[in-house]
Amino acid sequence: MMTKWERLAHELRLKEYTHLIVGPGASFAYLTGMTAHVSERLTLFGMNADGHAALLLPKLEASGVPRSLQIHVYTYSDELGPVEALKAFASDLGVHQDSRVGIESGHMRIFEEHALRQVGITHLVSADEVPMALRLIKDSHEVALLQSAAQIVDAALTSTLPLLKVGMTELEVAAELEYQMRKLGSEGTPFGTIVGSGPRGALPHGGPTTKQIEQGELVVLDYGALIAGYAADTTRTIAFGEPSIEARKVYDVVLLAQETAVDGVVAGITAEDVDELARTVITEAGYGDYFTHRTGHGLGLDVHEYPSIMKGNPLVLTPGMVFTIEPGIYLPERFGVRIEDDIVITEDSAQVLTQFTKDLLIVGD
Incomplete structure (x- = not known):
């Protein structure tokens, strides 16, 4: 049986998305096991179609990452802001100009979208059906x-x-x-x-x-x-x-x-x-x-x-x-x-x- 992340990577390839990036909410919790609060701070989970994942978190939330979660974590302080950490997050995931990056259009705020566009992640497309396919059947x-x-x-x-x-x-x-x-x-x-x-x-x-x-x-x-x-x-x-x-x-x-x-x-x-x-x-x-x-x-x-x-x-x-x-x-x-x-x-x-x-x-x- 495939893990959640393996299923996610499979869905991305099936639907021809290069990446999925989600902000705080149910899909974030489902994929990470973490509760992320919607706030003025930027929090993101991302995965590419090869199954490689990364997290972007405020530094004060870093201690909440479960040890069992094998994932690259990029953090930032309130003083410096998220831009440099976001660039590293995007680079790690292999996002480039032609990437077709899926987002949850019904959940992602303009705040998160604006931050992604700031660092050159501009080809954002609605991919609500991807996490839906994972979460539809409960174990x-x-x-x-x-x-x-x-x-x-x-x-x-x-x-x-x-x-x-x-x-x-x-x-x-x-x-x-x-x-x-x-x-x-x-x-x-x-x-x-x-x-x-x-x-x-x-x-x-x-x-x-x-x-x-x-x-x-x-x-x-x-x-x-x-x-x-x-x-x-x-x-x-x-x-x-x-x-x-x-x-x-x-x-x-x-x-x-x-x-x-x-x-x-x-x-x-x-x-x-x-x-x-x-x-x-x-x-x-x-x-x-x-x-x-x-x-x-x-x-x-x-x-x-x-x-x-x-x-x-x-x-x-x-x-x-x-x-x-x-x-x-x-x-x-x-x-x-x-x-x-x-x-x-x-x-x-x-x-x-x-x-x-x-x-x-x-x-x-």
Whole structure:
């Protein structure tokens, strides 16, 4: 079996790139085992198509390079800046005027691009598909980390529910959830926790506010945990007090759509077919116009990565792919419902990593 670096070099040759250079982010972590923070300092990993790799780091980060990482490291001080070290980094990798250097166009900042161009690395082309091909299939260790994160989000909600009362603010609910996840071992949150109550639940990405949660309101809770950089992402919708008949109806439609899609996931199905399973249920119930996003997204070191579970994506789902299934209905200025689980494709079926009940729970009475 090829190592990550051997697979990367193979992908570069296959796609006819001479090099790949990535900045801080999930692919950097995947390829180096190091967490690099996006900052005002230049940090880069590079590899050429022959499999030779190099790192460019601020001097203060050099001690964080694992001893097991056999790689040339070029450092610089704050006083001198990165230019000379960057030139040495580029020379070591064999970058020249005609090199076709791949970058992650969806992640690399103008800051990094400008620095590369400063030292003559000018033929930069989008190569997002290269690290995507490596990271798309998770190995057993990665799946175990994702499962650990999923167990934390489940347990955190179990611990939080008894603390919830009508009259709490959305921010207070978010704080309780995040505190419980930290206590259970989460390294942080992979995205801003979403708590949307009542009309604010109709905002799919509505962050928590000082709004007080009122009797009878549905509340959308979308939150995540991190273990060794790998993210769990789950959503449950709960009721603070007895909800309306219509709210229960909409909840039941979303639940049926979500469970239909989950039950239909198997190796060999396409991403767009999974989306269609969920979307058909919601459309036939008369709420198609209020399901305004894809059915799911990939999950790993990024909380949103490949594959996208959506119409128009013919990708065949294969063992080791991990993604969410999260249909929703959002009635503007009234309420919203979303239910989300994390799924991993196995050889003969699909495993649901998040196991918290999807029954409509009523709290805060």
